[in-house]
Amino acid sequence: MTADNDKIHAFWPNCATPVHLIFVAMPELFTVTAASLDDPGLFVPQALTYAIRAQSWDRIDPALPAFERMPG
Template sequence: MDKPFTGGCACGAIRYSIAGEPLFSNHCQCRDCQRESGSGHGSYMTFARAGVTVTGEAKHWDMVADSGNVKTRGFCTQCGVPVYMTFAAQPDVFTIRAGSLDEPTRYRPQVVTYAARGNGWDRLDPGLTKFEGMPPG
């Protein structure tokens, strides 16, 4: 069995363990991710929900994506750190913030999404494929 991906919030009140490899890893430059991260983008890893275990209690807030689908963001009620996202239209996936990993060096971004909304000062790896919005399919 491969080593699980583990992590959580800054204070340790929320912890997760994820079996399996990520389905998708990206930097997202949409305005929602910019606002939530307080920077130019959010960095994420998406996994099959079946392999995810979460302990601790998160506070949730919903927002509507450009697609019209609801995405729910989970953050710690103690330290306020955003940890994960779920999607009403894709209940079988679970997305974590790459910075919440115990070993953030395991994060390997594949693409940049919403590059059309990126700021000139947010310079990401030029070798990554960039999509104006979300990739097709």
Template structure:
């Protein structure tokens, strides 16, 4: 079986990640938290599932917050340059979402989904071909 590998990291190179296999989702999220954290209208993610699906090297810092679902999200970032690198979830630690802007080849990101469309801002335009969920993905 030929598995795809996604590599990337932070802006200064102190944090690197490698994800192997097919993503379970490629999406934009318009929840208020993602808007505030990104400083834009949404955040983007390539999501991988499975123990060991994503390997991170370096020493990221993290902070935690409860998402709209009530589940705790753990946001990792580079303590040197501040680049957000990935997100994990307390309720399901085998899910890791990496930020596609940090991919060595960001053209590999092909979103098909927009979550929390109910929180979208009129100035944050998106591809009309995306499936838009009013809230988060089904559990």
């Protein structure tokens, strides 16, 4: 049995670097760890999750949909 907040974490096998994350309750939604990409600039963020944890110095595009936590 899985819980609504269960996640599947994927790691690079050689060094255990996080690569992506899949949410069991919303498999169509996944996150990609920007540091795992050769060129993160090729991708455009589509939403901000956990905005409640945002740092004041981090300038996030205000046009992005933002959620305090994970969307339901």
